Amino acid sequence: xxxxxxxxxxxxxxxxxxxxxxxxxxxxxxxxxxxxxxxxxxxxxxxxxxxxxxxxxxxxxxxxxxxxxxxxxxxxxxxxxxxxxxxxxxxxxxxxxxxxxxxxxxxxxxxxxxxxxxxxxxxxxxxxxxxxxxxxxxxxxxxxxxxxxxxxxxxxxxxxxxxxxxxxxxxxx
Numbered sequence: 001x002x003x004x005x006x007x008x009x010x011x012x013x014x015x016x017x018x019x020x021x022x023x024x025x026x027x028x029x030x031x032x033x034x035x036x037x038x039x040x041x042x043x044x045x046x047x048x049x050x051x052x053x054x055x056x057x058x059x060x061x062x063x064x065x066x067x068x069x070x071x072x073x074x075x076x077x078x079x080x081x082x083x084x085x086x087x088x089x090x091x092x093x094x095x096x097x098x099x100x101x102x103x104x105x106x107x108x109x110x111x112x113x114x115x116x117x118x119x120x121x122x123x124x125x126x127x128x129x130x131x132x133x134x135x136x137x138x139x140x141x142x143x144x145x146x147x148x149x150x151x152x153x154x155x156x157x158x159x160x161x162x163x164x165x166x167x168x169x170x171x172x173x
Contacts, residue, residue, distance in 0.1 A: 006135045024049045037134035048131040072108035077101035096144040
């Protein structure tokens with residue numbers, strides 16, 4: 001599921017979308033992460049939630065930063081890039097430096113199915129980009145230097161076979 005490109009959400013299925021968004025928020029709260037994409041809970045749909053509140057001890061400007069993205073489209077990315085040591089709920093225990101654009105501009109539908117266009121920068125942009133990558137079947141480990149990829153291959157194999165403990169429920173398909 002994590003390697004598939006997710007399908008656009010059907011905006012006419014409001015009740016299903018509302019339930020999926022609620023499931024994402026509940027799962028995110030249980031996992032103590034800062035973002036979650038629908039493919040991470042077994043749904044191949046272009047829906048993402050992010051919660052910057054869990055990062056306010058490091059980035060105080062993220063207080064109250066909570067977003068639901070339905071069918072997001074990145075409109076612009078900055079030429080300026082930044083590196084950050086990323087981790088992911090789908091690959092527990094692995095952290096790698098990932099280079100991403102510092103700023104992005106995004107068009108999306110929110111949880112009320114209202115169309116929005118917003119710009120994000122710094123760590124907010126990173127959270128959003130990380131989760132959007134899941135919608136295209138890309139893991140952060142795909143974006144690291146080749147030598148670093150070789151170093152994490154065995155850990156990834158252990159995760160793929162369910163041999164890694166997590167603080168949250170997970171299932172291997």
